[in-house]
Amino acid sequence: TQNPIEMEGTYPLPEAQRDRFTARVSMGYPSTAAELDMLDTHGGPAALDDLDAVADASEVRKLIDVVRAVHVSDEVKRYVVDLVSATRTAPELRLGASPRSSLQLLRAARAAAGLEGRDYVLPDDVQALAVPVLAHRLLPTAEAQVARRTTEAVVQALVERLPLPRPTKR
16 A cells, blocks of 8 residues: 555655556545444454455465466557557656566456456456556656646556557457
8 A cells, every 4th residue: 555645754656666566546535334334343352353264375376377367369468568668658758667567467457357257358458457557657757747647647548549459369
């Protein structure tokens, strides 16, 4: 987790550390009902005793194997590389995404496909995950910051601009 930068005593992560987080997802605040539930269920003397395992080690291993078995076509791989490469030449960015970003975007797309019950990645999987996987790794130019152009907006614009790969049979 990362606290908002606006909080006192928090500082931006160095570039090398940001690149090691797979994705950044803002959870927002819980609903009133969820927050009330938190007050009832968390922090009590036996809070940890009430936790139930949702998966054991063998189930986690099976899920990892399912994700690894998800097929990625050469066209989708090329799309991932093209999208990540586009961040390196985007005029609003002074630092684009690293090759590690391509690996993480592809892993996330595989996981999404597996969770959807598919054994193949769609370009839509890549598009849906591009912002959470890429935006936190990028650094905007001073001009982009002044214009309040976020890295999320830059990635979304790249997703909308790049042509999708045409499906091929495997």
